Amino acid sequence: MSRIEGVLKTLKDQGRKALIPYITAGDPNPDETVGLMHALVSAGADIIELGVPFSDPMADGPVIQLACERALKHGTSLRRVVAMVKEFRATDPDTPVVLMGYLNPMEAMGYETFATLAADAGIDGILTVDLPPEEADDVAPLFSARDIDPIFLLAPTTTDDRIRAISEHSSGYVYYVSIKGVTGSATIDVDEVARKVAHVHELTALPVGVGFGIRDAKTAAAVGRVSDGVIVGSVLVDTIARHQTDPAALRKALTDLLHPMRVALDDLVH
């Protein structure tokens, strides 16, 4: 059982939902990232999604675009991101880390090299935004062979046949993108998400995480009620942007944002 599967199974047995924060590695600068990851865990994170900055983040809105620019300005390469996870792993052997990013930096490093380094660093899952399963035949097996879960996206536009096929290529969990749009854009329609996630649950046995549009404890709880986990990104990244120069204030602000989501999700257990 992978670390991701283990964590999600334990939560399920307890009737609890996963809280999965996203931050972009290297933002506001590479020296802060590992500390921020630990802070996220202290505030209640079950799994961390760590963004790999890319020059052309086509699926992201302005908030994460700017985070990528800040990280790249400080030279945050994929190699460096992998090293950050290795450092994090040295003192946190339990919290799964999923890298989320675009294909080209991985292709430039070479898939075999990347998969090997990622496994060595203790990376648990890899989600590549612009890699649908149709193009993943040469890539995903390299991850699976090293017990790294390939995680794919489902969208509101995904047909039933594709939901089944994508689930077959995935392990760990599937990531349901709650809105048609880029990260950080629209507010979600919780009823619509509930309906769609229930339908996804009928088509796959994998846990379903829901992301895009979760901004506070209220939306986290509403989405947590109908899914196995909530992924929170742009509000956290926006908070990082607003506290770039004051690391202590930044950690406190992130905790103040994330902890109430943890509490709201755990309040669902009854």
Place this chain on the structure above:
Amino acid sequence: MSVKLTEEMLKALPDARGHFGTFGGRFVSETLMDSLMTLEKEYLRLKDDPDFQAAFDKDLADYVGRPSPLYFAERLTRETGGAQIWLKREDLNHTGAHKVNNTIGQALLASFLGKKRIIAETGAGQHGVATATVCARLGLECHVFMGSEDIKRQSLNVYRMKLLGATVHSVESGTKTLKDAMNDAMRDWVANVDDTFYIIGTVAGPHPYPLLVRDFQSVIGRELRQQSMDAVGRLPDALVACVGGGSNAIGMFYPFLADEDVQLYGVEAGGFGIETGQHAAPLCAGRPGVLHGNRTYLMEDENGQIAGTHSVSAGLDYPGVGPEHAWLKDIGRANYVSVTDDEALDGFRRLTRVEGIMPALESAHAVAYGLKLASTMDKDQMLVINVSGRGDKDIHTIAQLDGIEI
């Protein structure tokens, strides 16, 4: 390595998932997959539908003014002293460039699919103008994404788009040029996928775009074959076209791919010189990677981040290139070369002064290389340069370089 291509081999490309060898494909976020698959299915159906083809051909004739002439540049030939230089006059099309061949085709597709809202990216503004033009004609809502750097360089075209009723969105992210405009168009499409048709301006993007744009632009090469037979009774010895994303080049080359005696030359933007790193020549100096939905040659750093590009011509200022060109390079069927900003400007001046034809700065790259090449060829050989567009839009840039304020 060079492979003899047969009609059969060409028919099998791209494959069912949009691959040209290892290039092409469909690398997009999941939200767009369903739309792309629908577009592919509908296009493959309409491609052989006589009504669709008849509507396309009629628009090309009556609205664009095709066929575009094949012109013998007699004085230029004499002055250059080598092969006969002929010009394929895409600059004479309505809106002034080859881009309109494609926007007519895609707007027709949008109409058949019932989509009323059109988005497009543009660099030089030629594709934006060609898109705004067909939208005006068909009564479609039009949004054009354009980098703020390009908006500065191509103010004339920005105003033309506005006159035509389009909304021009200034793109401030990244390098503020064509690649960033394409990013923002993709982002808009993800958010409005139900009612919006994305008219991509070149043979790049995810499958089926490289296929359908190539098909629409192939009218250039088909006409050229016929015109060449009519004028001189044989096919040309060499074809030369500039390569930004590669749509005017593939449109010219594609009908000749199986004619192995016809040499093909794609001319990339050498900017300040390949050795300076300040250029836009991924086929000459890049390596394979994935951007904007397809695998192709890219300009990138050692960490896979897309590199900034430079060209005097906004329409060539792009770090990628259509996947079919990447494939043609690797199998050795086409030659990819580059000329610098300065050489292109010389090409612009030569054609203007010697033939009275002012080419777009993009096309001037093909002119510059074509003249070099012609001078190495025999007098009884024939070389055709694709003049992909006219230079009116670039007058400001040229004047500025001459230190003149207009």
